[in-house]
Amino acid sequence: MxxxxxxxxxxxxxxxxxxxxxxxxxxxxxxxxxxxxxLFEPVELWTVDLRFQIRPSIPVARDPEQAQSGALVVIDYDDRAAHDYGLGRWPWDRRVHAQVVEFLRKAGARTVMIDLLFTHPSSNPEEDRVLVDATRRAGSVIYPVVFRPVREENPADIARFPAPRFLLRADVRGFGELPAVGELTMPLPGLIEAAAGLGHIQRTPDGDGVLRRIPFVYRVQGGFVPSMSLSAALRYLKADPDSIRIERGREIRFKTRAREDVTIPIDATGRAWINYAGPWGARFVHYPYSWLLHQMQSERGRAKTLGLFKGKTVVVSNLTTGSGDRVAMPFEGDFPTSEIHLHLLNMLLQRQFLRDxxxxxxxxxxxxxxxxxxxxxxxxxxxxxxxxxxxxxxxxxxxxxxxxxxxxxxxxxxxxxxxxxxxxxxxxxxxxxxDRDRMRFQSVLGGFLPPQTIKMIRENPRRIPGLLAGHSRELTIFFADIRGFSTFCKRTDPLQIQRVLRDYLTTMTVILRTHGGTLDKYMGDGIMAFFGDAEPEGGGEDVEEARVQRHAANAVRAGLVMQKKMTELNLRWLGQGQEAHLIRIGINTGFVTVGNLGTEYLWDYTVIGPEVNKAQRLESAAEPGGLLLSRRTYALARACGVLPADLPAKTVTLKGLGEEADLYAVSPEMVAHLTQSEPVLPAS
CATH class of the missing domain: 1.20.58 (Methane Monooxygenase Hydroxylase; Chain G, domain 1)
Structure with a gap:
C-alpha cells in the first residue's frame, strides 16, 4: 500500500x-x-419584484406650500360620473375635458397631464374648439403622443416631429442604443399649438409582461421626445434646456434652475427602472370625477375642491369600464397605467432612482x-x-x-x-x-486504533501528522501470548487452530481497544499493543504525568480483564471438547519511538526501542494466567488505584537483557477488590 x-x-x-x-x-x-x-432573466426579474414588495414605501413629493399634502394627484374619470351626470358612454363630449382643464386652471394646478388621446377631430367642431381654448388659457397642460418604436441604427425609419418646440436637444455621447420614433400619432393641431408640452406614453414591458422599465426619451429627427413624466419634471424643476446630456448606456443628466444636477440612470437600451413608490392608490391621492362633480354642486364644495389642487401636478385618467389601459407591475397584475406617470415623476422630483x-x-x-x-x-x-x-x-x-x-x-x-x-x-x-488522507487513514488503521483515537481524528484531523511522524514518547507497551501454543499446534487440526485463534484474538482485541490500546500486530498467538499514543502532548509536567498514569492503568486493567475473559473462553472450549489455554502478559512503561516506521509501499504504525524489548521479555517471564509489570508501570497503575500499594517486588534477570529488574507479578484474584470496572479516561 x-x-x-x-x-x-x-x-x-x-x-x-x-x-x-x-x-x-x-x-x-x-x-x-x-x-x-x-435563461435567468425571468427569475432575476421575479427577485426584483420581490424586492419591491418587501421594501418599505418610499417618500413621495410634497407640496412646498402644504407639507402634509402630496404634490402629485390623480383625477379618475369613473363610471359613476357617466351614470349620475348623464355623460353617456365613452368617449365623452370633449367639452367635459375642457371643463376639467378650466377647473384646474382656476384651482391653480401647477401642471396638468392629460393621459387621453385626442388624435382625430370630433364630429362636433365646437367640442374641439372649447378644449383648445381651455388648454390655451391654462398654459400648463401636457398631452400624450404615441408612435411605433424603431431602431436608432436605421436613420431612414426615424420620424420627423411636427412640433419641434417640444423636443429636447441633448449632447449625446458614449456607446449603446437609444430607441427611436417611427410612425407618429399626434394630438390635434390646435391642441399642439395650445399645449404647454408633449410627451410620449410608450410602454415597454419585459418578457413576462410586467412593466418595470421605460425609455425616458425617444430619438426623432432633430432631437428627442421626452416622456410625459420627464416633460412635467422639466417644467416643475424649471430645468435648463441647454443642460441636457445623454451618455448612452449610462445616464441622462440635466440641471435645474437652482443648478442642481439630476442624473437618471439608463441601461444599454436607453431604459430606466421605474421606482414604484407602492401599489396603485397607496401613495398618491385619487379623486373620482364623480366626487368632484358632486362637490361642484355647492358654493362650499367648490371652494373646498379648488383648494385641493393648488400647486399640484395632476394626472387626468380614464378608469371607466372598457378603457383597457392597464398593465402588470411588480405589486399587482392589473395596474392602471395613468398612475405610472406619477411614479416616474415622483422618482424624478425626489431623485430616487434605481440603477443596475x-x-x-x-x-x-x-x-x-x-x-x-x-x-x-x-x-x-x-x-x-x-x-x-x-x-x-x-x-x-x-x-x-x-x-x-x-x-x-x-x-x-x-x-x-x-x-x-x-x-x-x-x-x-x-x-x-x-479529505482522502483521513479516509484512507481510517480504512487502513481503523481496525487497529482504539475508538477514542478514531474519534479524535474525526474531530481534529490536524492531529494526524503528529500521530504518524516518528517521535519519542513515554508509552506503555503490552505483550501477550498463549503458553504452549506451538505444541498445541503440532497435535491439532489446522481448522481447529484457526477457530481457537479467531475466538482468542477477537476477544482480546476488543478488550484492548475498549481500554484505549492501539493494536500493533498479531504474531501467531502473540499480541503486541501500546497505550497512550493518541492523547495530545504538552500541558506541563503534571499533565504529562497524569497522562502516563492513565495509559499505564488502562494497560493493567486490560490485562486483568483479558485474564478473566480467558476463564470464560476456557469454559466454552472445554464444553466443546477442546483444550483449555492460559496466557501470559507483560507490561512495561518507558520512552519509545512511535509513528509510521514503514515505507511508502507498506505502512507500519508501531513502536521500537529498548523498552519494547523489555516488555516482550516481561511477557516471556510472566506466570501463565498472570501479568508481570515493570517498576514504572506498577508505580503508575498504583497511583490510579488499580493495584495495591503493598504488592511485593521480585528481582529478576531478564533473558537477553543481562540486567536485574524489580518486577511485580499480578493475578486477577489478587486485585479483584481494587480493580475499577471502567478504563481510566482523560478529563474532558
Missing amino acids: RMFSLHRDWQWSDVAAVIACSVVAVALPLLLELVHPA ATPFEAAASLGLPVALLTGAALAGGPAVIIPTYLAVMGAYLYALKEAFNGGIILPAVHPILAMTVGLILLLTTRAFIV
Missing part, C-alpha cells in the same frame, strides 16, 4: 483543486447565460461570496463549509435588500447559483480529494 500524508500542511494540488471548484462555480452561471442569454449594478459591483457580488466559501473549504470540512455557506447566503440576501433600498439592483440569480454550485463542488472536493 502506498503511503500517504494525512492532513499535513496543504499541498498545492489540494489548494488548486479547491480554487478550481470556485472558478467553475463562478464561471458556470456566466457560461449558461452566454449560451442562453435569457456596475460591472465592479456585479463582479464583487459574484466573486466575493464564493471566495469566502473557498476560504472555508481551505480552513475546514463540512462543519465549517456549510455554516459559512448559510451565513454568506443570509448576508447576501440581506445585502440584496439593503442595496435595493439604496437604489442599486444587485444581481440575485448568478451569485446564489454560484454559491450553491460552489457548496456542492467544495463539499465533493473535500470528501474525495482533500
Whole structure:
C-alpha cells in the first residue's frame, strides 16, 4: 500500500483543486447565460419584484406650500360620473375635458397631464374648439403622443416631429442604443399649438409582461421626445434646456434652475427602472370625477375642491369600464397605467432612482461570496463549509435588500447559483480529494486504533501528522501470548487452530481497544499493543504525568480483564471438547519511538526501542494466567488505584537483557477488590 500524508500542511494540488471548484462555480452561471442569454432573466426579474414588495414605501413629493399634502394627484374619470351626470358612454363630449382643464386652471394646478388621446377631430367642431381654448388659457397642460418604436441604427425609419418646440436637444455621447420614433400619432393641431408640452406614453414591458422599465426619451429627427413624466419634471424643476446630456448606456443628466444636477440612470437600451413608490392608490391621492362633480354642486364644495389642487401636478385618467389601459407591475397584475406617470415623476422630483449594478459591483457580488466559501473549504470540512455557506447566503440576501433600498439592483440569480454550485463542488472536493488522507487513514488503521483515537481524528484531523511522524514518547507497551501454543499446534487440526485463534484474538482485541490500546500486530498467538499514543502532548509536567498514569492503568486493567475473559473462553472450549489455554502478559512503561516506521509501499504504525524489548521479555517471564509489570508501570497503575500499594517486588534477570529488574507479578484474584470496572479516561 502506498503511503500517504494525512492532513499535513496543504499541498498545492489540494489548494488548486479547491480554487478550481470556485472558478467553475463562478464561471458556470456566466457560461449558461452566454449560451442562453435569457435563461435567468425571468427569475432575476421575479427577485426584483420581490424586492419591491418587501421594501418599505418610499417618500413621495410634497407640496412646498402644504407639507402634509402630496404634490402629485390623480383625477379618475369613473363610471359613476357617466351614470349620475348623464355623460353617456365613452368617449365623452370633449367639452367635459375642457371643463376639467378650466377647473384646474382656476384651482391653480401647477401642471396638468392629460393621459387621453385626442388624435382625430370630433364630429362636433365646437367640442374641439372649447378644449383648445381651455388648454390655451391654462398654459400648463401636457398631452400624450404615441408612435411605433424603431431602431436608432436605421436613420431612414426615424420620424420627423411636427412640433419641434417640444423636443429636447441633448449632447449625446458614449456607446449603446437609444430607441427611436417611427410612425407618429399626434394630438390635434390646435391642441399642439395650445399645449404647454408633449410627451410620449410608450410602454415597454419585459418578457413576462410586467412593466418595470421605460425609455425616458425617444430619438426623432432633430432631437428627442421626452416622456410625459420627464416633460412635467422639466417644467416643475424649471430645468435648463441647454443642460441636457445623454451618455448612452449610462445616464441622462440635466440641471435645474437652482443648478442642481439630476442624473437618471439608463441601461444599454436607453431604459430606466421605474421606482414604484407602492401599489396603485397607496401613495398618491385619487379623486373620482364623480366626487368632484358632486362637490361642484355647492358654493362650499367648490371652494373646498379648488383648494385641493393648488400647486399640484395632476394626472387626468380614464378608469371607466372598457378603457383597457392597464398593465402588470411588480405589486399587482392589473395596474392602471395613468398612475405610472406619477411614479416616474415622483422618482424624478425626489431623485430616487434605481440603477443596475456596475460591472465592479456585479463582479464583487459574484466573486466575493464564493471566495469566502473557498476560504472555508481551505480552513475546514463540512462543519465549517456549510455554516459559512448559510451565513454568506443570509448576508447576501440581506445585502440584496439593503442595496435595493439604496437604489442599486444587485444581481440575485448568478451569485446564489454560484454559491450553491460552489457548496456542492467544495463539499465533493473535500470528501474525495482533500479529505482522502483521513479516509484512507481510517480504512487502513481503523481496525487497529482504539475508538477514542478514531474519534479524535474525526474531530481534529490536524492531529494526524503528529500521530504518524516518528517521535519519542513515554508509552506503555503490552505483550501477550498463549503458553504452549506451538505444541498445541503440532497435535491439532489446522481448522481447529484457526477457530481457537479467531475466538482468542477477537476477544482480546476488543478488550484492548475498549481500554484505549492501539493494536500493533498479531504474531501467531502473540499480541503486541501500546497505550497512550493518541492523547495530545504538552500541558506541563503534571499533565504529562497524569497522562502516563492513565495509559499505564488502562494497560493493567486490560490485562486483568483479558485474564478473566480467558476463564470464560476456557469454559466454552472445554464444553466443546477442546483444550483449555492460559496466557501470559507483560507490561512495561518507558520512552519509545512511535509513528509510521514503514515505507511508502507498506505502512507500519508501531513502536521500537529498548523498552519494547523489555516488555516482550516481561511477557516471556510472566506466570501463565498472570501479568508481570515493570517498576514504572506498577508505580503508575498504583497511583490510579488499580493495584495495591503493598504488592511485593521480585528481582529478576531478564533473558537477553543481562540486567536485574524489580518486577511485580499480578493475578486477577489478587486485585479483584481494587480493580475499577471502567478504563481510566482523560478529563474532558
